[in-house]
Amino acid sequence: MKRFARYFLLVLVAAQAGLSMPDRAVAALPLQDSSGNRLPTLAPMLKAVNPAVVNISTYSTQTQNYNPLLNDPFFRHFFNIPEEQYRRQQQAPQKRQQSAGSGVIVDAEDGIVMTNFHVIKGADEVQVSLIDGRTFVAEVKGTDPDLDIAVLQIDGDDLAQVTMADSGALAVGDFVVAIGNPFGLGQTVTTGIVSALGRSGLGIEGYENFIQTDASINPGNSGGALVDLNGHLVGINTAIIAPSGGNVGIGFAIPVNMARASMMQILEYGEVRRGQLGIGIQEITPDLRKAFSLRNGQQGVLVTDVQEGSSADASGIEPGDVITSVNGKPVNSMGQLRSQIGVLRVGDKAELGLLRDGKGKTLRVEVGEPQDMTASTSMHPLLEGVSFENEKNGRGVVVAAIAPNTNAAYSGLRPGDIITGANKRRVVDLKSFVAALSVNSNAILLQINRGGRGLYLVIR
Numbered sequence: 001m002k003r004f005a006r007y008f009l010l011v012l013v014a015a016q017a018g019l020s021m022p023d024r025a026v027a028a029l030p031l032q033d034s035s036g037n038r039l040p041t042l043a044p045m046l047k048a049v050n051p052a053v054v055n056i057s058t059y060s061t062q063t064q065n066y067n068p069l070l071n072d073p074f075f076r077h078f079f080n081i082p083e084e085q086y087r088r089q090q091q092a093p094q095k096r097q098q099s100a101g102s103g104v105i106v107d108a109e110d111g112i113v114m115t116n117f118h119v120i121k122g123a124d125e126v127q128v129s130l131i132d133g134r135t136f137v138a139e140v141k142g143t144d145p146d147l148d149i150a151v152l153q154i155d156g157d158d159l160a161q162v163t164m165a166d167s168g169a170l171a172v173g174d175f176v177v178a179i180g181n182p183f184g185l186g187q188t189v190t191t192g193i194v195s196a197l198g199r200s201g202l203g204i205e206g207y208e209n210f211i212q213t214d215a216s217i218n219p220g221n222s223g224g225a226l227v228d229l230n231g232h233l234v235g236i237n238t239a240i241i242a243p244s245g246g247n248v249g250i251g252f253a254i255p256v257n258m259a260r261a262s263m264m265q266i267l268e269y270g271e272v273r274r275g276q277l278g279i280g281i282q283e284i285t286p287d288l289r290k291a292f293s294l295r296n297g298q299q300g301v302l303v304t305d306v307q308e309g310s311s312a313d314a315s316g317i318e319p320g321d322v323i324t325s326v327n328g329k330p331v332n333s334m335g336q337l338r339s340q341i342g343v344l345r346v347g348d349k350a351e352l353g354l355l356r357d358g359k360g361k362t363l364r365v366e367v368g369e370p371q372d373m374t375a376s377t378s379m380h381p382l383l384e385g386v387s388f389e390n391e392k393n394g395r396g397v398v399v400a401a402i403a404p405n406t407n408a409a410y411s412g413l414r415p416g417d418i419i420t421g422a423n424k425r426r427v428v429d430l431k432s433f434v435a436a437l438s439v440n441s442n443a444i445l446l447q448i449n450r451g452g453r454g455l456y457l458v459i460r
Contacts, residue, residue: 042177042229046189049231051131051160052105053224055181056115056138056152057098058123102180102224103128103152104233106263108161111136113152114263115223116238117143120150128154131187142266145394145428146274147207147342148238149259150223151266162225165232167255168329170194170211178215178237178251180224190216192249199252200335209339210252211235217251226253235259261343274431275346275367278310279303279317281334281438292322293358299332300324300355311368318356325353334438341367380437382407382444382459388419390429396420396449397433411459414450421447 101119106112113128120126126138136154143150174194182188192215200208213226217237226235235253265272282302284294292302300322306312323331326340327350344350344367352363385403399417402409419427422436423445437444444459 042189042191045229045231046177046179048160049162049225049227050179050187050189052108052162053131053179053187054103054105054113055129055187056101056103056113056119056223057127057129058101058120059098059125059127060123100181100184100220101222102220102237104223104225104236105159105161106164106233106260108159111154111156111159112141112263112267113138113154114236114259115150115152116236117145117148117150119223120152121145126152128152130156130159142270142272144262144266144272146272146432147254147258147262149236149254149262149266151263162227162231162233164256164260165228165230165234167211167234167257170197170228170234170255172197175229176211176213176215176234177227177229178213178217178221178224178253179227180217180221180237182216182218182220184220188221192216195250198332198336200333200339207258207339207342208335209255209258210239211255213251213253214249215251216249217253221251258339258343261345265345273346274342275344275348275369276310276431277312277317277341277350277365278307278368279312280305281323281337283334284322292320292355294322294355298322298324298355299330301331301334301337303354311366315352315363315365317352317354317363317365320356321361322355323352324355324360327351328353338435380444383437385409386413388430388433391418394428396427397430407459412457413446413448413459416450418449419446420449420454 099119101115103113103115103119106114120140120143123140126140127135128138129135134156136156138152138154141151141153172194176192176194178190178192180188192213194211195214196212199210199212211226211234213235215226217240219240221237222239224237225233226237228234233256235255236259237251237253239252241248241250241252262272280303282288282304284292284300284302288294288302289296289298294300303312303317303319303321303323305319306317323337325331326337329340331337331340341350346367346369348367350365350367352365354361354363385406386408387400387402388397389400391398395418397419399413399415399419401415402413419433421427422433425432425436427433427436427447442460446457446459448455448457
């Protein structure tokens with residue numbers, strides 16, 4: 001009865017809010033219980049949506065470890081190791097691994113499937129399984145590791161698709177439904193509400209502007225659909241907070257507006273060409289609020305630096321400006337600003353609302369090409385004297401050189417170190433490294449791979 005009551009409340013609130021249900025859903029309502037009482041249900045909506053939510057299996061090969069001492073014939077003779085064991089080692093047997101996740105068909109005609117990058121990362125083969133039992137080998141059209149989005153394509157007939165909504169229209173309290181493949185059990189549906197919007201600073205992805213929901217999201221749900229009561233896609237389920245190892249009612253989804261912008265670039269270019277303004281930014285602390293004479297509660301992001309020759313420089317942005325909006329949408333944090341700029345293409349125009357000396361101002365700025373950074377002077381003061389370059393396989397940022405008698409040198413950073421994380425954020429290239437450095441101006445926490453061994457360093 002509690003379940004019936006919850007569904008009744010869910011549909012009742014939707015009706016009071018003026019939300020419409022799909023025609024098939026309306027036609028199927030109301031249902032009746034054994035006493036003839038009318039009961040609401042989500043089943044008709046899910047019947048239309050479920051065929052477009054897929055299970056994803058990935059396969060990869062990995063060479064098994066072996067003892068290099070077996071290569072020495074004297075070692076084999078001394079320890080009486082059979083030649084057969086040595087020959088098996090030389091054949092380098094490989095182990096086939098499988099992992100499970102979820103995805104969403106967003107274009108049935110072309111067979112386009114959207115999922116998380118981490119679901120298919122490192123896979124040699126990706127298989128997509130439909131609810132009707134069909135399975136297809138998918139082609140990876142491209143990925144966006146910074147946003148954690150991957151775009152796949154399958155070749156199949158009579159596919160279903162989910163219509164993408166405007167995630168910018170979501171509000172806290174809206175009902176949502178999460179669909180995916182938790183723990184590899186098969187397609188599973190959970191319900192809840194949007195419990196928060198614009199979540200950032202979690203250190204999960206490079207670009208964070210998450211929808212937070214209490215709809216149960218568990219391992220295996222990654223890449224699955226978060227839909228509204230109309231059955232329209234509002235987000236891609238991607239992460240959970242799980243201190244106890246299971247769901248605790250806090251899950252996160254990538255807004256579909258961000259995912260769609262990434263997907264369109266992948267389909268057009270094979271990659272995401274994410275530009276930048278060419279500014280350094282900082283969160284506004286109580287001390288800075290007082291120093292810049294901002295009103296109590298006034299939100300925004302402080303511009304700390306403008307790169308010479310950048311698009312921001314050309315548009316007239318100055319250090320000390322407080323950016324309060326992008327294209328009319330409020331900016332309350334660095335994560336929000338980065339995400340709003342991140343959905344724009346290189347060459348797009350953005351209208352920035354800002355405060356300068358306490359007065360409102362509007363500037364139009366063109367999103368520019370990302371600039372390569374080989375020196376750290378524009379990255380962070382604590383990294384002065386250090387040069388970096390992208391790791392060739394996209395695994396992070398390599399320390400190319402370090403000047404003696406610098407903070408980095410005293411802290412133990414070495415040339416050849418591969419930086420894979422900074423300030424608890426993943427680093428895949430110079431661009432994501434710069435973004436992670438902006439989180440803290442007083443210290444830098446680095447996650448490093450040194451000769452195949454992981455370690456952490458703090459630079460103060």
